[in-house]
Amino acid sequence: MTAARSTRQRDVIARVLHDAEGPLAVAEVLARARSDLPALGVATVYRTLKLLTEQGRIHPVTLDGETRYEPSGKGHHHHFSCTACGRVFTLHTCPVSLPRGTVYPGGFVVESHEVTLYGRCPTCAQTGAPAR
Incomplete structure (x- = not known):
């Protein structure tokens, strides 16, 4: 059992x-x-x-x-964190064009990147929920 x-x-x-x-x-x-x-x-x-x-x-x-x-297996993606309800969502588009191997100013060589956007999700934006 x-x-x-x-x-x-x-x-x-x-x-x-x-x-x-x-x-x-x-x-x-x-x-x-x-x-x-x-x-x-x-x-x-x-x-x-x-x-x-x-x-x-x-x-x-x-x-x-x-x-x-x-x-696992979702491929390249980023996240959106709602400042009102606290939920985190997967974003299926990349807001940053920074491919692997890019040399960033100062000599930094990009291997990968992660982006988290913060704001209000559609539900909280519609209801006017305040940020926490």
Whole structure:
């Protein structure tokens, strides 16, 4: 019974991450997964995130000092962090044209880049929600 429960937990957590509009923090994964698994504990979420990361199915993203998780294989993309509701969204277009190998002023050679935009998501912008 334990192995089946464990597999169901992994499946639910993987689905939660796959269905999310952007990378999720542990607390968000736990809250969303509990809709299917009400008894799910935070330790199980941490163990499952570690396992899925080791398997290469997901990877951690650090935004504002907080580790979030998203599915692997999304290719080059960036994030938008809503200053009102706190949700993080995946942006599918790159706002920066800075290809690998570009020599940045001062002799810095670009290998990759990450961009996080901050502002209000469409819902918060429409409702006029204030920044946190």
